[in-house]
Amino acid sequence: MHIVCLDLEGVLVPEIWIAFSQRTGIPEFARTTRDEPDYDRLMRFRLGLLRQHGLKLADIQAVISGMAPMDGAREFLDGLRARYQVVILSDTFYEFADPLMRQLGRPTLMCHRLVVDAEGFVAEYRLRQSDPKRHAVNALKSLNFRVIAAGDSYNDTGMLAAADVGFFIHPPPGIAAQFPQFPVNRSYAELTAAIDSAAARLGD
Numbered sequence: 001m002h003i004v005c006l007d008l009e010g011v012l013v014p015e016i017w018i019a020f021s022q023r024t025g026i027p028e029f030a031r032t033t034r035d036e037p038d039y040d041r042l043m044r045f046r047l048g049l050l051r052q053h054g055l056k057l058a059d060i061q062a063v064i065s066g067m068a069p070m071d072g073a074r075e076f077l078d079g080l081r082a083r084y085q086v087v088i089l090s091d092t093f094y095e096f097a098d099p100l101m102r103q104l105g106r107p108t109l110m111c112h113r114l115v116v117d118a119e120g121f122v123a124e125y126r127l128r129q130s131d132p133k134r135h136a137v138n139a140l141k142s143l144n145f146r147v148i149a150a151g152d153s154y155n156d157t158g159m160l161a162a163a164d165v166g167f168f169i170h171p172p173p174g175i176a177a178q179f180p181q182f183p184v185n186r187s188y189a190e191l192t193a194a195i196d197s198a199a200a201r202l203g204d
């Protein structure tokens with residue numbers, strides 16, 4: 001049995017924080033894991049910035065509710081789900097993801113939670129565990145699944161390394177160059193073909 005693990009942002013949906021940056025006109029929100037590989041430092045920076053600008057969870061949710069998956073993402077995902085079990089492994093938060101997951105047909109999502117204070121500000125974030133994508137892949141392998149994974153950024157490399165086969169899909173050139181062991185795909189069609197041939201190669 002094969003399970004396909006996919007990253008969410010930058011793979012199936014646009015980067016939520018970049019959309020938020022564009023909507024608020026605050027350029028500092030556009031910093032992502034592509035720019036800052038230390039996720040904890042990145043999140044502390046974001047929470048500080050939200051507080052500084054008086055922005056609450058509801059402001060972020062308002063932006064997200066106006067977002068849509070990338071062109072072709074739903075069809076790509078539906079096609080995969082017809083042939084494989086698919087799990088989305090993301091460093092986003094359940095409080096953010098819902099409008100987008102609805103548009104994607106609600107695949108299984110493993111991500112994190114936010115802690116919101118009485119005034120509606122994001123007070124803290126709770127990672128479900130450290131290095132969660134790698135742990136999820138290793139857990140699935142321990143259940144005798146063969147895991148094929150695809151992501152676009154630094155925070156996916158643990159997942160790609162742990163998987164039986166790992167792929168990039170449209171990564172920034174710098175990141176692809178740093179991890180040449182993961183083949184690069186430029187479109188959903190290419191990635192679908194790569195996943196199919198990896199699954200055939202891995203066998204049952």
Ligand SMILES: [Mg+2]
Nearest residue numbers: 007009010153
């Ligand atoms: Mg990503």
